[in-house]
Amino acid sequence: MAYDLEFEKPLAELEKKISALQRKGDRLKPDELVQLQEHERELRQKTEDIYKHLTTWQTVSVARHKDRPYSADYIRLMCDDFFELRGDRSFGDDHAIMAGPAKIDQQTVMLVCHQKGRDMKERQFRNLGMPHPEGYRKAQRLMKQAEKFKMPIVTLMDASGASPGLVDEERGQAEAIASSLYLMPRLRVPIISTIIGEGGSGGALAIGVADRVLMLENSIYMVAAPEAAATIMWRDSAHASYAAENMRISARELLPLGLIDEILPEPLGGAHRNYKQMTATLKEAILRNLAEVSALSTDEMLERRYQKFRKMGAFGNLEAQTLAGSI
Amino acid sequence: MAKEAAVPLTRQVASHGEEKPARPSVGNIAVKCPKCKEILYNRDVEKNLKVCSRCNYHFRLTAYERIDLLADPGSFTEMDTDIISIDPLQFTAFPPSYSDQRTYTDKLTAEREKTGLKEGVITGHATIETKPLTLAIMDFHFMGGSMGSAVGEKITRAIESAITHQTPMFITTTSGGARMQEGLFSLMQLAKISAALAKLGEAHLPYIVLLTDPTTGGVSASFAMQGDITIAEPGALICFTGPRVIEQFMHIKLPEGTVNSEFALQHGMIDAITHRRDLRQTLGRILRLYA
Numbered sequence: 206m207a208y209d210l211e212f213e214k215p216l217a218e219l220e221k222k223i224s225a226l227q228r229k230g231d232r233l234k235p236d237e238l239v240q241l242q243e244h245e246r247e248l249r250q251k252t253e254d255i256y257k258h259l260t261t262w263q264t265v266s267v268a269r270h271k272d273r274p275y276s277a278d279y280i281r282l283m284c285d286d287f288f289e290l291r292g293d294r295s296f297g298d299d300h301a302i303m304a305g306p307a308k309i310d311q312q313t314v315m316l317v318c319h320q321k322g323r324d325m326k327e328r329q330f331r332n333l334g335m336p337h338p339e340g341y342r343k344a345q346r347l348m349k350q351a352e353k354f355k356m357p358i359v360t361l362m363d364a365s366g367a368s369p370g371l372v373d374e375e376r377g378q379a380e381a382i383a384s385s386l387y388l389m390p391r392l393r394v395p396i397i398s399t400i401i402g403e404g405g406s407g408g409a410l411a412i413g414v415a416d417r418v419l420m421l422e423n424s425i426y427m428v429a430a431p432e433a434a435a436t437i438m439w440r441d442s443a444h445a446s447y448a449a450e451n452m453r454i455s456a457r458e459l460l461p462l463g464l465i466d467e468i469l470p471e472p473l474g475g476a477h478r479n480y481k482q483m484t485a486t487l488k489e490a491i492l493r494n495l496a497e498v499s500a501l502s503t504d505e506m507l508e509r510r511y512q513k514f515r516k517m518g519a520f521g522n523l524e525a526q527t528l529a530g531s532i
Numbered sequence: 533m534a535k536e537a538a539v540p541l542t543r544q545v546a547s548h549g550e551e552k553p554a555r556p557s558v559g560n561i562a563v564k565c566p567k568c569k570e571i572l573y574n575r576d577v578e579k580n581l582k583v584c585s586r587c588n589y590h591f592r593l594t595a596y597e598r599i600d601l602l603a604d605p606g607s608f609t610e611m612d613t614d615i616i617s618i619d620p621l622q623f624t625a626f627p628p629s630y631s632d633q634r635t636y637t638d639k640l641t642a643e644r645e646k647t648g649l650k651e652g653v654i655t656g657h658a659t660i661e662t663k664p665l666t667l668a669i670m671d672f673h674f675m676g677g678s679m680g681s682a683v684g685e686k687i688t689r690a691i692e693s694a695i696t697h698q699t700p701m702f703i704t705t706t707s708g709g710a711r712m713q714e715g716l717f718s719l720m721q722l723a724k725i726s727a728a729l730a731k732l733g734e735a736h737l738p739y740i741v742l743l744t745d746p747t748t749g750g751v752s753a754s755f756a757m758q759g760d761i762t763i764a765e766p767g768a769l770i771c772f773t774g775p776r777v778i779e780q781f782m783h784i785k786l787p788e789g790t791v792n793s794e795f796a797l798q799h800g801m802i803d804a805i806t807h808r809r810d811l812r813q814t815l816g817r818i819l820r821l822y823a
């Protein structure tokens with residue numbers, strides 16, 4: 206997998222040298238072998254350095270990397286079985302949300318996931334991963350079903366936002382998201398949500414009102430895509446990098462603000478460099494958090510879920526100018 | 533989006549604190565209707581509850597004007613008057629080319645001075661046709677009614693207060709969307725308010741919501757669309773995605789007023805469109821039916 210992001214240029218150069226040497230195979234001279242090992246060591250070191258110090262804007266490009274694992278990849282690698290259930294029973298089936306019961310180790314969970322498309326054809330099929338209202342209504346149907354059968358709910362979030370078309374307005378995009386936000390706080394089964402790539406606005410939050418909200422290290426979670434925020438604030442999407450830096454959308458910035466619960470470390474150079482390792486980390490985190498939440502009584506779980514979101518916010522008092530809220 | 537209609541209003545019932553500074557207008561005696569462009573006398577507009585007598589355009593009301601319009605005289609008691617926004621993200625780095633380099637804190641101060649409000653929502657208890665209820669009335673004039681932590685906290689406290697006092701909850705929405713300067717804090721207010729409304733529902737208390745111009749973005753996709761009874765004023769912009777973004781996304785031109793109250797009613801998203809002059813009476817009827 207090539208290093209193809211802007212800030213990975215030094216890595217790409219090293220990689221070029223490495224593969225040139227590797228091509229020599231058996232004809233490699235002893236001093237060249239030493240050089241190869243030196244380059245490989247340097248590549249690891251530099252990758253580590255660069256990824257440890259990513260700017261928020263650079264993190265955006267990793268979160269949106271074309272090779273980044275999507276929900277379907279995690280489902281394939283993490284679940285022993287997954288039976289996709291489709292349709293909202295009212296209008297149609299949305300392809301940006303994929304959902305159904307799945308086995309993770311011994312446990313049946315209800316999976317509700319955003320799914321982006323990899324190639325042109327699939328991207329179109331999945332509406333670039335932006336759900337229509339029927340997607341949220343399918344999600345609600347299956348989350349209620351999960352409650353009925355006492356299955357925990359596991360969601361994987363990866364959407365830049367909800368679909369912004371006129372048909373979405375006609376079919377009630379606002380109502381669809383609003384109903385999800387109304388439903389999730391009171392569902393009497395554990396909910397674990399993980400942002401695996403992009404968590405954008407209400408379109409993402411609609412499957413993210415959970416007992417635990419986890420984020421992959423290089424994923425982003427935001428009230429609006431940086432391009433949209435820049436357009437709103439400064440009338441120019443070219444200022445997206447400023448919006449990204451100001452809005453603190455990366456996992457490492459959101460954790461100290463109390464807006465997420467845990468960061469899942471990514472393999473060296475990003476999740477796309479090692480699907481298996483990333484899946485193992487994700488699976489471990491989901492099962493561990495699920496076990497912890499499942500240990501609570503249902504009422505205690507619901508009260509904690511309520512308080513978790515209740516505390517989010519940072520505001521002041523005009524007279525005292527003192528801080529309240531979560532920070 | 534129509535630019536803020538310029539109407540200097542002297543409040544008729546001065547029961548909620550200091551007088552607001554008059555906003556600029558077409559002189560002090562007349563105003564131009566943003567919809568039909570008719571020049572209207574201010575005193576006629578005032579008399580007509582800030583509705584254009586020619587085309588029925590509903591000018592935006594301030595939160596206190598709305599309360600004066602709906603609540604029984606003298607019945608409103610405001611709560612949480614001291615909550616204000618802070619700058620939790622230290623949102624201070626701007627594109628150098630952008631002319632307005634004011635920080636979020638600067639902007640908040642300017643908005644407070646401009647509007648005489650502390651934040652974009654007023655909450656409290658009142659009666660309508662003698663029926664008690666808890667209210668949260670948003671005000672578009674304060675940073676476009678955008679959703680920040682202070683707005684979210686005030687609305688949540690009001691809903692919790694409705695549960696404590698066992699009253700119906702009434703919210704008037706008007707919002708351009710998220711408070712970008714508060715980043716994810718802004719988005720999480722939607723989860724917080726929705727969770728409180730779900731609790732209100734479990735307590736079997738009715739939630740009545742009035743959508744006014746404009747109700748868009750995150751507010752539309754949360755408490756604006758969670759009402760037991762959902763009413764809109766005529767001609768209000770109501771949508772999740774604003775018309776300009778829809779146009780960009782679809783590469784089409786939308787006719788003026790495509791996504792408005794009438795569109796929402798036609799597509800089954802709201803229960804009724806009610807003229808401003810009938811609102812108080814309508815709310816009274818609903819409160820009696822659900823009491």
Ligand SMILES: [Zn+2]
Pocket residue numbers: 565566567568569570584585586587588589
């Ligand atoms: Zn008019």
